[in-house]
Amino acid sequence: DKGNHRHFMQKEMFEQPEVLSHTLGAYVNMTDGRTRTPKGQELDFTKVRRIALSACGTGYYAALVGRYYFERYAGIACDLDVASEFRYRESPLSDVDLALFISQSGETADTLASLRYAKSQGLKTAAIVNVPESTIAREADVVLPTLAGPEIGVASTKAFTCQLMALAALAVRAGVDRGVIKADEELEFTRALMEAPRLVNEALHLEGEIEHIARDLATQHHALYLGRGFSYPLALEGALKLKEISYIHAEGYAAGELKHGPIALIDETMQVVVVAPHDRVFEKTVSNMQEVAARGGRILLITDHKGAASGAMDGARLLVLPDMPEILIPIVFAVPLQMLAYHTAVQMGTDVDQPRNLAKSVTVE
């Protein structure tokens, strides 16, 4: 049932505040603010020095964010592969202490095969899954749930942000286990994570403005998404969302890669979406954006209040989110990217919930 929404995808985007708070409840004890893993799914990160992450599609972009979280908040190095590569790459796993898989459906063939490969190599395995009775959930040593509820739209939205929430809380837990996050800092992190539902709600309020921008985007044939740091995986995810449901050709790039090739594509017909909250790499991304502006590219800058106030945005159309703690950036900035893809697809009249050629769960390789 879509309720009063036009598509499941829209309904699922609007469910995010609620399901994010459910998911957080599985990883944080709400009475004392301490992070934990669910009962019976204990994970001790004390001796974990390296994690191998693997997933497909949007799950892979969640894993990319996960790498930033684990490296930054827990000092744990991460290897990362799309599951279709991991399963065949036969990379030496001798220094990997944990293999972590991410899957909404828990049935994706390549991710399942990767999990089985990791087990055959004697690795401890954990899986972040949304469907608790799925094959991946049954076979992983440790099951880490997302409580997004059933996701019907083929384009993943709420499952993605819940995966990010689980990863953020796990990285904080790992940081505590490894002694790099002190007890009072842990509380600061969990307080920040508790702000996610409110901030996502504020992001959802930008819908009217985004609908307007989407009318323009729907007339374009190409879009380039740029981001750095936490925003780099978001650029990839934003581009994937757009191509999946609107069929507009879109590519995501690390902003710093612009000069190494894609800048050759920039002219008045190239729509560039820049994801740049006012974080430690903001100035760098802005300078890439100015290179796009100088070549006549059409720019949409998705930033926060601080970013918008810092000036130097000549010619860019702005979409402004509230300021927020760094750990929340991936979760909250994902929302306008989802909505932009959604409203562009609606403008174009595509089958949003069942885009052509795609299946919700890819059980063949």
Ligand code: M6R
């Ligand atoms: O169920 P999974 O999370 O394992 O699915 C992985 C991908 O097939 C999935 O994320 C796909 O890329 C989505 N259509 C993205 O919106």
